[in-house]
Amino acid sequence: MEAPSTSSSAEPADQQGVRSVQRALGILGLLTDDRPIVSVREIVEATGLAKTTVLRLVSTLEHNGLLWATGNGYMAGPGLWRWAHLARQSWELPAETRRGMQELAARRRETVNLYVTRDIYRVCVAQQESPQPLRHVVRVGDELPMWAGASSKVLLRDANPGMLERIAEKSPHGREHAAVLRDWIDQAARQGYGESHGEREAGISAVAAPVLGRSGGVVAALALSGPSIRFTPDRVAEFADDLKQMAQQMSERGFDRPFGHGG
Incomplete structure (x- = not known):
C-alpha cells in the first residue's frame, strides 16, 4: 500500500523525485521476453502501488514514448529504441571478439559469456549459446550475485575487504563467507583462471x-x-x-569499457 499523502508531502522534493523514478523503472522492469505486454492490473499487483499512482506513472511513460498502449495493456515504447541504440554503440563487442566467442562456443560446445562488475553484482554483456540441446544460458543484461561462480573469482581479484564483506552479506552463508571468497579469488589469481561446480546452481x-x-x-x-x-x-x-588465450588477445587489443571504443 502507498504511504498516506500527508507523509508523502512531508518528504523532501528530491526524495519524492527519486522514488518516482524508481517506481517508473520498476514498471518498465516488469516487461520481459515472456511478458512483453503488461496491464494496469498486473502493474498494481506487482508493485503494490495505488491504481491512481500507476495510472499517473504509466501516462508519463507513455507520453515520453517509453510505453505504448495496446488493447491488452502496455508494451515497450518506440522511445526506448534511441536508448537501445546508444547502449549498443557503447557496449557492443568488436567484430573480431564476437567471431572469437562464436568460434569458441562451436569448438568447445559450451555457452560463452562475458561478464563485467556492477557494484556487488556481475552483469552479462555478451553471450554465444552452446549448440547443444542441454546447455546453460544467462540472458544478456542479467545481473548475478558475486558470492559464487568462476567469473566472480576472476572479477574480484582486486576487491578490497569491504567489498567482499558486502557481497558475503548477500550470500546464504553470511559475512563469514568473505574469507572463503578471498581464498577462491587468490587461487584463481595463482592459476590464471577460476572454476566453479554447483556453487550457485x-x-x-x-x-x-x-x-x-x-x-x-x-x-x-x-x-x-x-x-x-x-x-x-x-x-x-x-x-x-582456450579462455586464457582468447582473454589475453582481447586484453592486448586494448579491451576497456565502453566496449565499442576498446578496439
Missing part, C-alpha cells in the same frame, strides 16, 4: 579467465559454462587454456 559448472584493461586491472571475465557432467578435470584444463 546445482549441476552447473563454469570456467573463467580475466580480461585486463590498459591499466592492468580486471575489466571483464570471459567464461564457458554448462552442465557439470561435461566439466571433467581434463575438459576444465582445455577450457581454461
Whole structure:
C-alpha cells in the first residue's frame, strides 16, 4: 500500500523525485521476453502501488514514448529504441571478439559469456549459446550475485575487504563467507583462471579467465559454462587454456569499457 499523502508531502522534493523514478523503472522492469505486454492490473499487483499512482506513472511513460498502449495493456515504447541504440554503440563487442566467442562456443560446445562488475553484482554483456540441446544460458543484461561462480573469482581479484564483506552479506552463508571468497579469488589469481561446480546452481559448472584493461586491472571475465557432467578435470584444463588465450588477445587489443571504443 502507498504511504498516506500527508507523509508523502512531508518528504523532501528530491526524495519524492527519486522514488518516482524508481517506481517508473520498476514498471518498465516488469516487461520481459515472456511478458512483453503488461496491464494496469498486473502493474498494481506487482508493485503494490495505488491504481491512481500507476495510472499517473504509466501516462508519463507513455507520453515520453517509453510505453505504448495496446488493447491488452502496455508494451515497450518506440522511445526506448534511441536508448537501445546508444547502449549498443557503447557496449557492443568488436567484430573480431564476437567471431572469437562464436568460434569458441562451436569448438568447445559450451555457452560463452562475458561478464563485467556492477557494484556487488556481475552483469552479462555478451553471450554465444552452446549448440547443444542441454546447455546453460544467462540472458544478456542479467545481473548475478558475486558470492559464487568462476567469473566472480576472476572479477574480484582486486576487491578490497569491504567489498567482499558486502557481497558475503548477500550470500546464504553470511559475512563469514568473505574469507572463503578471498581464498577462491587468490587461487584463481595463482592459476590464471577460476572454476566453479554447483556453487550457485546445482549441476552447473563454469570456467573463467580475466580480461585486463590498459591499466592492468580486471575489466571483464570471459567464461564457458554448462552442465557439470561435461566439466571433467581434463575438459576444465582445455577450457581454461582456450579462455586464457582468447582473454589475453582481447586484453592486448586494448579491451576497456565502453566496449565499442576498446578496439
